[in-house]
Structures are given as structure tokens and as C-alpha cells.
Amino acid sequence: MTEFSPFATPDQPWVGLTGSPLDRADHLRRDPGAMVALRSRPDARWLVLDQLKPVLTKGEHPDILWAYRSDVPHDATSVFLGLMPDNQGGAPRFAASAPATDLVEDFGGQVVDARAAAAILGDGRAEIIAQARSLIDWHARHQFCAVCGGKTVMNKAGYARSCQACGAEHFPRTDPVVIMLAVKGEHALVGRQPNFPKRFFSALAGFVEPGESLEEAVARELYEEAGIRTARVRYLASQPWPFPSSLMIAAFAEATNLDIILDADELEEARWVTKDEVRAALAGTGDWLAPPPMAIAHTLLKAWVS
Ligand SMILES: [Zn+2]
Secondary structure (H helix, E strand, O other), X not given: XXXXXXXXXXOOOOOOOOOOXXXXXXXXXXXXXXXXXXXXXXXXXXXXXXXXXXXXXXXXOOOEOEEOHHHOOOOOEEEEEEEOOHHHOOOEEEEEEOOOHHHHHHHOEEEOOHHHHHHHHOOOHHHHHHHHHHHHHHHHHOOEOOOOOOEEEEEHHHOEEEEOOOOOEEOOOOEEEEEEEEEEOOEEEEEEOOOOOOOEOEOEEEEOOOOOXXXXXXXXXXXXXHOOOEEEEEEEEEEEEOOOOEEEEEEXXXXXXXXXXXXXXXXXXXXXXXXXXXXXXXHOOOOOEOOOOOOHHHHHHHHHHO
């Protein structure tokens, strides 16, 4: 019998929206004095989100337009993102929710939809957009206490809100979503939701419910949406998906039946596809369209055919 090795599987695959260069420096968030000092540093910069849309530079290779403190309204919601690596001086990075008019006019910035920005940027900067968008959105949605309805205020540099009436502490949400590729022999299951672009298919997905393991969520979703029963579940990778606050957990599911019973409320169509069909779809030459590289469903499909 071969001895169990926890790392006997291949290396972790590349996943979009991951790989931030920032050190989140949690120990500094709890230190108001340290935060004041970081905000005052000459190399401190802000990523501005206007209505949750990041401000980028223009040109052939857009980048995050890192704004100076003086360009951010003093009453804007401002959160600490982290410190740049030591070889960049550990420069502090923040995000703020503010109108982008001045940045666009004075510095030639452009306001870009967050999902489009993440797709353009890549290389860890997309993950900074993800972190900022998720956090800023959470503050906008949690102005009032879920326990007593009292007004809440931000603390821990943006990683908590406290209720001024009852003292309850609230923390940023992360909602787990399983996304799974059901596999049976030489076939994998892809489906399309009614709102997907034409010809677009992806792995099936769904929110994890209270009192449920990830494996149970995978099996339940596959059965609910497509009538597929699951034997084994194998974790592949995870991805933050800040639209608004999901954590995508990608897995392979070993299916035990091929007959699809569609839940028409969830899916418009589901079909079993071969590896050759998936390779063609990933290359953009198939008769259906696969998710773009930024999506973890792309990572799943790619891992299955590689
Ligand atoms: Zn309260």
C-alpha cells in the first residue's frame, strides 16, 4: 500500500484574481496610530472606486491610477489594502470610495467596470481590484447593525464595523460558492444559465448552504440542477469573486449517471462534452464558448484536459 501524501497532486493551477503583491499587514489594522502614520507617508496611495468602479490610467496598457491622499476627499470611505513588497519600500496602499471626476480630468484617468478592469489588468493587480471592490461594497451595504438596527462605524482600518448602539461587531462577508465539473469517464458536464451570452457554457455552480460541507454542496447542486449523482469530490482551487463577495471553490465531481434532468429555473441547457470539445472551446474554435481565463471555471476545464 502506498503511503498517503497530502501533496502528491500536481502543482496548484493558475487562477485569475489571485496573486496580490500586497502584505495585508493585519497587525497594523488594529493600531490606529500606525494607520495615521501610514496614511501620512509620502508614498501612500489610494485606489479610487467611483460607484464601485475603479479608476485606471488610460493608454495601451492601463494600470491602476494610484491617487495621492490630497486627491481623495477627506470624508470618503477609506480602507487599508496592505503594503507593497519591501523592494518597493513597503509603500502603503488604500482604497477609497469617491467621485472620480478630478482624477479623470486632472490625471487622465478612466472609470472602468470592475470586472472589465480585472480582466484587463491581471498580474496581481486584478486581485487588488477584487479586494478593494469587495470591501468598499461591504461598507456601503452594512451601515446599520443586523442585530439592533443601530448605526455602525468602521474600525480595524476597514475590516470590521461596530454598532454604536449595542456594540456588536460585524466583519466583511465572504460567501462560499462551489463550482464543479462533473466528470464521468471521458465526458464532463457543462451548462448554460438563461442569462449567459449566446453559445456560452460553463461549469455548474451554486451557493453553499448553512450546515453543509463543500462536498455536500457539490453533490446537492449537481443533483438539483441536472439530476446528476456524485460519488467522489476532489478540490482543485479557489478564487475570490468580488461581485459582490463570493469565494469560488472549484472541484471535480465524479458523476455516477449520465442522464440529465434539467432544472429549467436554473439552467437553459446542460450537456456532456469530450476533452476534444473542451480544448476547442478553450481555444475559441469550438461550437460553444468557454469561460475566459479570469474565471475559475476556465481553470477547471483547462485542468481537466491537460
Ligand atoms: Zn447593534
